[in-house]
Amino acid sequence: MKNVLIISHKSPFDGLYIRDALDTTLIYAAIDQNVSWLLLDSALLAIKSTQSAAHLGLKDFFKTIKTLEIYDVEQVYVCELAMQKYQLDQQQLSIPVTVLSKSQQQALLQQQDMVVNL
Amino acid sequence: MKNVLIISHKSPFDGLYIRDALDTTLIYAAIDQNVSWLLLDSALLAIKSTQSAAHLGLKDFFKTIKTLEIYDVEQVYVCELAMQKYQLDQQQLSIPVTVLSKSQQQALLQQQDMVVNL
Amino acid sequence: MNINTVHMLSKPYSYYSTIQLDKLIASNDALLLIGDACYDHASYMGLSDKCYMLESCATARAISVDTGINLISDIEWVALVDNAKKSITW
Amino acid sequence: MNINTVHMLSKPYSYYSTIQLDKLIASNDALLLIGDACYDHASYMGLSDKCYMLESCATARAISVDTGINLISDIEWVALVDNAKKSITW
Amino acid sequence: MSKFVLSLHTSVADQHCLQNLSRFAHAALQSGHQIDCIFLYQDAVSHASEHLQLASDELDVKSVWQTLAELGIPLMLCVTAAEKRAIDINNTGLFKVAGLAEFAMLSAKADKWVQFK
Amino acid sequence: MSKFVLSLHTSVADQHCLQNLSRFAHAALQSGHQIDCIFLYQDAVSHASEHLQLASDELDVKSVWQTLAELGIPLMLCVTAAEKRAIDINNTGLFKVAGLAEFAMLSAKADKWVQFK
Numbered sequence: 001m002k003n004v005l006i007i008s009h010k011s012p013f014d015g016l017y018i019r020d021a022l023d024t025t026l027i028y029a030a031i032d033q034n035v036s037w038l039l040l041d042s043a044l045l046a047i048k049s050t051q052s053a054a055h056l057g058l059k060d061f062f063k064t065i066k067t068l069e070i071y072d073v074e075q076v077y078v079c080e081l082a083m084q085k086y087q088l089d090q091q092q093l094s095i096p097v098t099v100l101s102k103s104q105q106q107a108l109l110q111q112q113d114m115v116v117n118l
Numbered sequence: 119m120k121n122v123l124i125i126s127h128k129s130p131f132d133g134l135y136i137r138d139a140l141d142t143t144l145i146y147a148a149i150d151q152n153v154s155w156l157l158l159d160s161a162l163l164a165i166k167s168t169q170s171a172a173h174l175g176l177k178d179f180f181k182t183i184k185t186l187e188i189y190d191v192e193q194v195y196v197c198e199l200a201m202q203k204y205q206l207d208q209q210q211l212s213i214p215v216t217v218l219s220k221s222q223q224q225a226l227l228q229q230q231d232m233v234v235n236l
Numbered sequence: 237m238n239i240n241t242v243h244m245l246s247k248p249y250s251y252y253s254t255i256q257l258d259k260l261i262a263s264n265d266a267l268l269l270i271g272d273a274c275y276d277h278a279s280y281m282g283l284s285d286k287c288y289m290l291e292s293c294a295t296a297r298a299i300s301v302d303t304g305i306n307l308i309s310d311i312e313w314v315a316l317v318d319n320a321k322k323s324i325t326w
Numbered sequence: 327m328n329i330n331t332v333h334m335l336s337k338p339y340s341y342y343s344t345i346q347l348d349k350l351i352a353s354n355d356a357l358l359l360i361g362d363a364c365y366d367h368a369s370y371m372g373l374s375d376k377c378y379m380l381e382s383c384a385t386a387r388a389i390s391v392d393t394g395i396n397l398i399s400d401i402e403w404v405a406l407v408d409n410a411k412k413s414i415t416w
Numbered sequence: 417m418s419k420f421v422l423s424l425h426t427s428v429a430d431q432h433c434l435q436n437l438s439r440f441a442h443a444a445l446q447s448g449h450q451i452d453c454i455f456l457y458q459d460a461v462s463h464a465s466e467h468l469q470l471a472s473d474e475l476d477v478k479s480v481w482q483t484l485a486e487l488g489i490p491l492m493l494c495v496t497a498a499e500k501r502a503i504d505i506n507n508t509g510l511f512k513v514a515g516l517a518e519f520a521m522l523s524a525k526a527d528k529w530v531q532f533k
Numbered sequence: 534m535s536k537f538v539l540s541l542h543t544s545v546a547d548q549h550c551l552q553n554l555s556r557f558a559h560a561a562l563q564s565g566h567q568i569d570c571i572f573l574y575q576d577a578v579s580h581a582s583e584h585l586q587l588a589s590d591e592l593d594v595k596s597v598w599q600t601l602a603e604l605g606i607p608l609m610l611c612v613t614a615a616e617k618r619a620i621d622i623n624n625t626g627l628f629k630v631a632g633l634a635e636f637a638m639l640s641a642k643a644d645k646w647v648q649f650k
Contacts, residue, residue, distance in 0.1 A: 002641055007414075009345050011248055011272035013432040016617060020575055023613070027637045041344040042248045045275050048298065055296040058431055059474045081346075086275065102349035110330050110352055114646050115414045118542075118575070120524055125324075127255050129338055129362035131549040134500060138458055141496070145520045159254040160338045163365050166388065173386040176548055177591045199256070204365065220259035228240055228262055232529050233324045236425075236458070246433070246533070250344045271432055292439070310443035317530060318418050318449065325531035336550070336650070361549055382556070400560035407647060408535050408566065415648035427544075427576065428619045459544065462579070465619035502545045502582035 002113040004028045004035045008043035009117075012062075013053075018046045019061050021118040022068075029071045036075035037068075038108065039097075044082040049094040068095055077108060120231040122146050123154045126161035127235075130180075131171075136164045137179050139236040140186075147189045154193035155186075156226065157215075162200040167212040186213055195226060239286065239320040240264045246271035249279035252326055258283055268308075268316060268323075274299050281305060288316060329376065329410040330354045336361035339369035342416055348373055358398075358406065358413075364389050371395060378406060418527040420444055421453045421519070424460035425533035428468060431475040437532040438480050445487060452526055454484065455519045456493035456511060461501050464493045464508040485510045492519060535644040537561055538570045538636070541577035542650035545585060548592040554649040555597050562604060569643055571601065572636045573610035573628060578618050581610045581625040602627045609636060 006025045010017040021037065028035035039046065047065055054060045068076065076097045083089070083099055090097065100108065109115060124143045128135040139155065146153035157164065165183055172178045186194065194215045201207070201217055208215065218226065227233060243265060245252070261267070266286035269277055274294045281287055281304055289299075291307040301307055308316065317323050333355060335342070351357070356376035359367055364384045371377055371394055379389075381397040391397055398406065407413050422441060426433040441451055456463055468477055485491055492514040498505050505513050523529045539558060543550040558568055573580050585594055602608055609631040615622050622630050640646045 004641075011251075011275065013272050014247065014430075015426075016429045016575070016614075020614070023633060024637070027633050028641075031634065031637055031641060033637075033641055041250065042272065042275065045272070045297075050298040052296050052298075056292065056432060057435055057475055059471070087278075102346065106350050106352050109350060109414070110354075112412065114412055114640065115331070116646070117415055117648060117650075122524075129341075129365065131362050132337065132547075133543075134458070134497075134546045138497070141516060142520070145517050146524075149517065149520055149524060151520075151524055158256075159340065160362065160365065163362070163387075168388040170386050170388075174382060174549060175552055175592055177588070205368070220256065224260050224262050227260060227324070228264075230322060232322055232523065233241070234529070235325055235531060235533075244530075246436075248344075253343045254338075254340045270436055290436075293436075310439045311447055313440060314443045314447050314449065317528060318447075322528065323530055325533055334647075336553075360553055380553075383553075400556045401564055403557060404560045404564050404566065407645060408564075412645065413647055415650055429576070429617055459546070462619050465621075467621040468619040469616035469622075499586035500546055502579050502585040504582075504584040505586075 002033050003111055004033045005108065005112040005115045006035065006037045007040060007115060007117045008037070008046070009040040011042035012046040017118055018043060022061070022065060024116060024118060025073055026067065026071055029073045035073060036077060036108070037073065038077045038105065039082070040079050041082050044078045044088070045086060047076070047078070047093045047095055047097065048088060049092055062094065065094060077105070079105065120151050121154070121229055122151045123156055123226065123230040123233045125156045125158060125233060125235045126164070127158040129160040130164040135236055136161060140179070140182060142234060142236060143191055144185065144189055147191045153191060154195060154226070155191065156195045156223065157200070158197050159200050162196045162206070163204060165196070165211045165213055165215065166206060167210055180212065183212060195223070197223065238264060239266045242266050242268050242317050242320045242323040244268050244270060244323055244325045245273040245280070247273055248276035255326065257326065266316065266320065268313070277302060277305055328354060329356045332356050332358050332407050332410045332413040334358050334360060334413055334415045335363040335370070337363055338366035345416065347416065356406065356410065358403070367392060367395055418449045419525070420449055420451050420528050420530060421455065421523045421526045422451060423455040423457050423519070423529065423531050424463065425458045425531060427459040428462040428465070428477060431477065433532055434463070434477060434480060435475060438484060440530065440532070441484055441489065451489045453490045453492055453519065453522050457497055459501065461493050461498040461503045464498065464511040465503055466507055466509055481510050494519065535566045536642070537566055537568045537645050537647060538572065538640045538643045539568060540572040540574050540646065540648050541580065542575045542648060544576040545579040545582070545594060548594065550649055551580070551594060551597060552592060555601060557647065557649070558601055558606065568606045570607045570609055570636065570639050574614055576618065578610050578615040578620045581615065581628040582620055583624055583626055598627050611636065
């Protein structure tokens with residue numbers, strides 16, 4: 001079993017980046033790897049709650065993010081600075097996350113066997 | 119006749135952005151519009167001299183940039199801060215340019231009838 | 237109100253850091269936030285006193301309205317662009 | 327020399343400003359500049375004492391060598407990645 | 417009444433951008449303006465490919481374009497951009513294959529060019 | 534000897550990125566390593582389209598892939614990424630249509646995964 005980290009750093013509707021990262025995270029969970037997802041900067045906004053892509057006529061991938069819990073993906077990390085920048089607290093997020101300082105993010109990267117930047 | 123400004127702000131080998139901007143600039147010159155090209159930040163590096171894309175097995179679009187002079191495109195502008203950042207002076211550029219401060223760039227934008235960001 | 241340029245932005249402010257947008261926006265310009273730029277309205281507000289945000293984009297992102305930013309409809313969006321000399325999509 | 331992570335970069339430093347790379351690079355990591363990152367070697371050099379640049383990419387861009395940066399061949403590139411625990415392509 | 421030309425620059429994977437262009441186009445026509453052309457340039461040429469396959473809960477991209485075409489807006493794509501991005505220029509559906517010069521001339525006669533990216 | 538998997542993420546318009554991947558792959562084989570797969574993901578699925586038309590002074594993209602295939606490297610593309618980007622998944626040339634899970638399993642068995650973007 002490998003420690004695999006998926007990194008996202010694009011905003012929610014920038015291309016399909018967040019959706020690709022979510023797919024990849026779920027797949028590594030399905031094949032029993034020790035997978036984590038790190039949301040840097042504006043990627044954090046993908047897990048802001050009460051949003052509706054359907055309001056724009058687009059697929060509501062915000063709902064799909066909740067399937068992480070069904071697949072037991074519990075290691076979702078967000079950047080402390082991004083939380084401050086976008087004035088979010090954990091109650092405003094759609095899934096449970098661990099908030100990391102920059103030095104904790106550095107340590108997280110060091111522990112991984114593979115890191116995938118999407 | 120319209121004042122048309124083409125803006126580039128991506129580095130030379132980032133996709134086809136610089137080549138698209140060059141094509142567009144040449145076309146507006148060919149249809150007799152008053153065209154200018156503004157190279158912001160790392161886009162400036164596209165007109166650094168003595169480079170060779172052929173060395174990488176790629177099309178040598180650095181040579182194509184010189185066709186601007188043949189089509190009488192004389193209004194090529196670069197950012198003063200980018201010149202400093204990449205430690206370039208005008209002798210190291212492949213074509214004659216006008217170096218603009220940020221406030222001069224703001225004035226340039228104001229004068230235009232159309233601005234195309236590529 | 238004569239607007240020279242409507243600057244259309246669809247990403248958070250830091251996405252445009254290489255361009256140094258703040259120095260390119262003139263006092264007679266307007267900012268229009270669409271798409272993911274709406275998340276970051278706080279960063280944009282200081283750049284211009286004419287700051288607009290597309291209402292549908294803000295609503296989908298559960299963004300509450302601040303004073304100092306004007307929520308506009310699609311029809312008002314067209315009017316904003318039409319009344320300006322030009323627009324730039326960054 | 328045990329390298330944990332080789333950070334592969336192909337764009338000028340400011341392209342990565344939202345990621346705050348400087349805080350993610352550890353002391354036992356290496357930087358590898360390829361493509362357009364080579365233009366901006368001056369900005370990268372302070373981030374790590376193990377800084378590499380792909381020779382073919384630098385030559386094509388008419389970049390002269392600085393002390394403190396190691397020009398490497400394709401074969402050395404593979405060895406660098408193979409000897410590290412992993413690589414991250416930013 | 418103003419004459420607009422619109423250009424799209426992002427690939428078919430960016431559905432939000434297409435949606436924004438479409439909303440703007442509809443609102444412009446409702447406001448009594450004229451749209452002389454929607455032009456696919458750069459990565460947007462992928463919108464002319466006939467092979468898009470999306471699930472039913474995704475934006476119906478095909479019908480967005482169909483509706484714009486039915487409103488009488490000329491839809492064009494840049495042939496050189498398409499060739500460099502591996503788009504089949506012999507099967508471009510609703511889009512007319514055109515040169516960049518053709519679009520540039522339309523834009524020079526228009527009052528406003530609005531880019532979507 | 535290590536087992537590598539490589540993935541490409543940029544579209545067929547980014548010839549420099551393909552060239553870098555190709556150089557790395559050749560150097561890896563020369564160094565005695567094994568490459569279990571090159572995987573087209575995200576925008577790179579456009580490399581599987583058969584409609585690329587480039588002038589003779591451009592990189593010969595087709596022959597870059599042909600050479601990698603002849604070295605025995607399995608070439609694969611992500612089917613869901615392709616469907617969302619309007620790539621014809623029935624005509625993918627040298628590339629085998631695969632699921633993301635298939636590649637993920639290969640990567641889990643590999644020593645190194647190197648992304649190119």
